Amino acid sequence: MAPDAAERIAIESDGDVVTARQRARTLAVELEMPSTDQTLLATAISEIARNITTYANGGRGEVLIDIIRDGRGRQGVRVVARDDGPGIDDLEQALTDGYTTGGGLGLGLPGARRLVDEFDIQTGPGEGTVVTLIKWAQRG
């Protein structure tokens, strides 16, 4: 899993959300990921990066994007979105469709989870939030 140097995109405004998903798509294209999967990945990133602008302290955080390789030589795009915002009190609720504290539809986290192959979230009250997504290219 030796990662290439991750690309870091500071998320400070809604324009950065667009930048993050475009960069990830560029890596997905490099891996010749099918176009549908590129779109699923880009949409998932949009959801988790928006959570930073909506919920984190002052709406700041960062997204790290890199290409990873698993034991079988399969490659994929990994996206880590992290912020040092207030964290999530009730993770189970936050991962439930339709639950929101931000005035949205409550599809962000549960929706993003459905769009990618691997999804992990580390959070707690006062601890910030780190969301990791992986979308494998269908190879290897």
Next chain:
Amino acid sequence: MAVPILKQGPFLIASIQSALTDTDVLQLRDDVMTQVTRHRSRGIIVDVTSLDVMDSFVSRSLRGIAMMTRLRGAETVIVGIQPEVAFAMVQLGMSFEDVQTALDLEEGLALLQAGELGA
């Protein structure tokens, strides 16, 4: 980047040219409402052909535009949702059940014109 809105007879056509930030989407909503009032438009087409991502915020905002314009007596049709985008929207859990959609601009105009005749 602001979305250009063209007037075509009783209809407005908002043609999205590039990726939208959340700010752009809210601007589009305000611009559509202003133009509908100014031109007394009966229908609006929002062309999303160039969008490669429609996340929950964009989807919710477009649906909001459709609901708001309907309250002003104008129907909105969303046209040009790309196949991959449609797939992602369904996976995400977004539905456009109460919003009219059409394959492309031509079909969208036909839908609005049929609505005018039927009215």
